[in-house]
Amino acid sequence: MKGASRTTPQTDDANAASGKAASTPLLSVRGLGIRFKTSQGQLQATRGIDFDVAPGERVGIVGESGCGKTITGLSILRLLPGNVAKFDGSIRFDGLDLATCSTSKLRAVRGRRIAMIFQEPMSALDPVFTVGHQISEALRIHTKLGAKEAREKAIEMLRSVGIASPERRIDDYPHQLSGGMRQRVMIAAALICGPQLLIADEPTTALDVTVQAQILELLRELSIKSKTALMLITHDLGVVAETCTRMITMYAGEVIEDSPVDDALLKPLHPYTSGLLRSLPHLSPRHADLPSIPGRVPSLAEMPAGCRFRPRCSHATKACEGEQTLQDAGGGRKVRCVRFRELDLPGAVDQRAERSKAVAVPQ
């Protein structure tokens, strides 16, 4: 898939780092679909998910609650709840199909070659073990390092995620740390085995904006430095814009757009991506009515036939009633919209000119 490796000049660092490997994706997901058993019968949560992640690439997966982004992240490591009725598709990771391989093979990948961090570090960290114990756990499981070396490595890792005096902090318990420090500990634990891919599910949603800026900067730097690919799952388009090189937009269990991040923001191809962007307050004139997307995300039991966004889309026509496929739109972009060639959708607006003018006014 060429699409995975195309980026704009401003966002070339990840791909420069991956060099020739850009042509072979690190992770290649095809036809991924999950169906759950529920009291209302079987419900299809996601379907036909296709995407690639190149080595060292930073990919953002965005969408609103219930669009299937979290379950997509979890299914890559087969960390699925017990009520899964059907699991379709393939997840190729470096020659191995994670969707079908044995549990023991999967275990060798989990935490070592693919690591994951979550939104709420307090519930992901065990309150009765020191952070040092939890950071070095993966090392003890996956390597033959002795306790002393593991501890030293954990201290080094804590330092590299920006924790001051790590020699002391390593013996702290999670409750002794602040929210931002806990998320740093999670990142240290995730990266200690030097994974090729880090899946981060809303890693900064529970944090304050000034701390969020620190953690995002850290993730970006570590990903570039250690050539770890990053799959960042978030509802916040701003977070993706500032951290990732590519943006995958999901809606109602499907991938609806897959583009280099700057292209997607400037000239979105799917009406939903455009609608999301336009609903952000900082892209609208002050005090004016905010554009919003009418209606709501359909429930899993009542998915519309054809394009799933059709009932809420102001551009819907007869052609949208048929099943949609993720089409190649050129320039490393893909979109699930039959009308993408005819539509000219609004994207982000440059407000800097106005702003810098205002800043220049003497106080």
Added chain:
Amino acid sequence: MTDAAPARQIDTSDTIVSVRDLEVRFQTQDRRGMLRAIDGVSFDVRRGETFGIIGESGSGKTTVGRALVLLQKPTAGSIQHNGLNPQELPARDFRKHRRDYQIIFQDPNAALNPRMTILSSVLEPLDLAGEGNAEQRRQRALQALDRVGLSAEIGARYPHQLSGGQKQRVLIARALTLQPKLIVCDEVVAALDMSIRGDVLNLFARLQRELGLTYVFITHDLSIVSHISNRVAVMYLGRFTELGPTDAVTERPLHPYTQALLSAEPMAVPSGMREDRRIILEGEIPSPLDPPSGCRFRTRCRYAQAVCADQSPEWRELAPDHWVACHFADRPNFGAN
């Protein structure tokens, strides 16, 4: 901002709420510590405006909101509503008085009783107030629902049958039933998906135009507060650091903390449209149990000097209507490097 809806004229001398030297302290459970949630805050809210309060978790913004609607007793300082001190009113008048000052909270699920229909939830404040007969009250509740765009049919449902956006509308309707003068909105759209936020924010704006409401909008989200507020106060560790007209605060921030907040906000724009300069603050907000001496922000401020630890900065009006608490904010080109 030519195509913005014209900000309605606000009479700057017509004050609806006046807060002076407000302090709220909480004793810790072991009775040894004292948490300073609000540590000396003064401001006026003008009739018909939207007054935004922005701050990170632990800044005390929610406590300010609760104190404004008399849900939280101040430890010191005063709050005046329309020029009178509600705490001095006799109990009966006090109860009647506080109907004019309503609050809406963040989580619509926690604020609605799952075993009551929507209509009975909206009726409850009217029943407690006991005005008119049952049928008149029912009509008023239905009118309130209609005002927020919900049909009478919704009134017969239970909270779990509604979407998050609909539930938030119900809470707005409930706050409107007693025809308040002021509504404190505490993170009212934080729990909603972004495509729905716009709808709810538009509804708030429309109701303000139609009913002449005053809002105090409390949020951690700078883009929301700057979109809908006339004035913004920035709060840090129990104190205001800056207060001014929204455009001035977001475009010519005077306080280093405001500057850092603005630059930390992730913007959904391509890299070519982004400001290059990014201030990343070190560390996190200190504990309100043991706040730093002098300027509360100094432990994270890149301009901090000895004087910042020794003296609390004065609350100064450096530009018309634009207040700041920083020793150095009046220096030329401060924070512009």
